[in-house]
Amino acid sequence: MSEIIAAIDEALGCHECGGPLDGSVDHDFCSEPCHRAWHGRRVGITPEPSLDEIAHDIRARLGAEHVEVPPERREEIGRALDAAQRHLPEDVFSTLQSIMEAALRVDAAIDDYEQRQQHSPH
Secondary structure (H helix, E strand, O other): OHHHHHHHHHHHOOOOOOOOOOOOOOOOOOOHHHHHHHHHHHHOOOOOOOHHHHHHHHHHHOOOOOOOOOHHHHHHHHHHHHHHHHHOOHHHHHHHHHHHHHHHHHHHHHHHHHHHHHHOOO
16 A cells, blocks of 8 residues: 555655655655745645745856855855854854855855856957
C-alpha cells in the first residue's frame, strides 16, 4: 500500500506548486517555501520569507543562483561567528549566523553580477 501512495505522490509532485519532489527531504513538498506557503494558506496567513529565500531571490534576479562564496570570505565570516558564539546567547547567535550566511551569498552574487557587467559588450 505504501508503494501505491509513494507512486501517487511522485505523480502529483509538490502539493503547493506541482513541481518535482526530486531531492526533497519532504515527501509532499519540493521546498521549505512551498511547505510554509501551503500550511499558511490553510490557516489563513501569509508566511514571511526566510533569509535564505530572500538571498535566493536576489541571486536569481542577478542571474547568479549557482555562484559560490569564495573560501576566504567563508573563513573570515567563520572566525567572526566563532567569536560571536562565545559572547552571545544561542538564539541571538543563531539569528546572527543566518543573517551573515545570507549576506555572504548575496554579496557573492553581486560580485559575480558586477564582473559579468564589466566583461559584457555594452
